[in-house]
Amino acid sequence: MSSIRKCHTDILVIGGGAAGMAAAAGAAAEGAGVLLVDERPQLGGILPQCIHKGFGRGFYGQDLTGPDYCEKEVQRFSASGASYLLYARAEELRSDRTALIAAPEGLYECSFRQCVLAxxxxxxxxxxxxxxxxxxxxxxxxxxxxxxxxxxxxxIGKRIVILGSGDIGQIIARRLVITGRTVAAMAEIKDQLGGMKRNHKECIEDYHIPVIFRSTVTKVHGYPRLTGVTLLHLDTGMEEVISCDTLITAMGLVPDTSIADSLKEDGEFPGWLHLCGNADHVHEIVDSITMEGLRLGSLLGQFYGRKNAAR
Ligand SMILES: Cc1cc2nc3c(=O)[nH]c(=O)nc-3n(C[C@H](O)[C@H](O)[C@H](O)COP(=O)(O)OP(=O)(O)OC[C@H]3O[C@@H](n4cnc5c(N)ncnc54)[C@H](O)[C@@H]3O)c2cc1C
Incomplete structure (x- = not known):
């Protein structure tokens, strides 16, 4: 006898960050049966770790921290009646519209009508x-x-080199200085900072982060702990060793659709699979993720929800 638990839902949402919560809430509000799964111990994805302000200016008209924004999203999600499983990782997504989910109590095989990948x-x-x-x-x-x-x-260390100057690099640089650490250098391969303008002022200028443009790291030194990195100046070809005990890479983000990539035919995902949030494309701000998630969830809910009973 198989020990795999079977379940069924109208809409399976994989990922419980801002995108997944919004899509699940939108669909559940239309009467669809929704199951959201997330491998982490709490809802919110990366929001709880983003303790700086800068969230919700567009959607809520307030300058919130990541955890505060998260709390508002969790409230909407909880009120929608969508079901969810935490510590639950979707291990496999199959073309017969089933997913294998590993949860602490065991494996689930969940069949669904539509799936949101968040x-x-x-x-x-x-x-x-x-x-x-x-x-x-x-x-x-x-x-x-x-x-x-x-x-x-x-x-995590006292003297840090950061490689890359996008938003995440700038925000972590400020955090390191606030917590009493030294940012020895931020190396940026281009001749200007990446990321949003507001972070240039609020993170780099205000915290005097030493940015070295047109440079990159070519070598790391030390064992077992890092003791320094070699920095190559691209315009002159000169190299210098900067001493540090920590190197943080902030070199960009790539949408993670790995669980579904094998389902592609001629480069296209099946029609029942819907990408949402950063799994679709990397978003600068969370507000647009919430709006897109709600819209997607609502559309799916209208087609597959019990209010309309359309199948
Ligand atoms: C450092 C940093 C600073 C930021 N600063 C700002 C800012 O100031 N203002 C702003 O508006 N936005 C900011 N953002 C952007 C915004 O927070 C994110 O774009 C948004 O929260 C991402 O939401 P998401 O749901 O797409 O992804 P995530 O939050 O990454 O959620 C994805 C979830 O999917 C789960 N998951 C993945 N694979 C599986 C699987 N196989 N099974 C089960 N679960 C799975 C993960 O555990 C995770 O919980 C920042 C982002 C970062 C990283």
Missing amino acids: TGCREKNLYSLEISGTRPEGIFTAGEAQEMLNLGHYD
């Missing part, structure tokens, strides 16, 4: 570049560093 994005890491040297401790992506600092309160 799995967010992943960060490019150092080893996607041509970097030589040792493989020391003390190298993190910006998201990892943010989670360790803001949620785990770990001591």
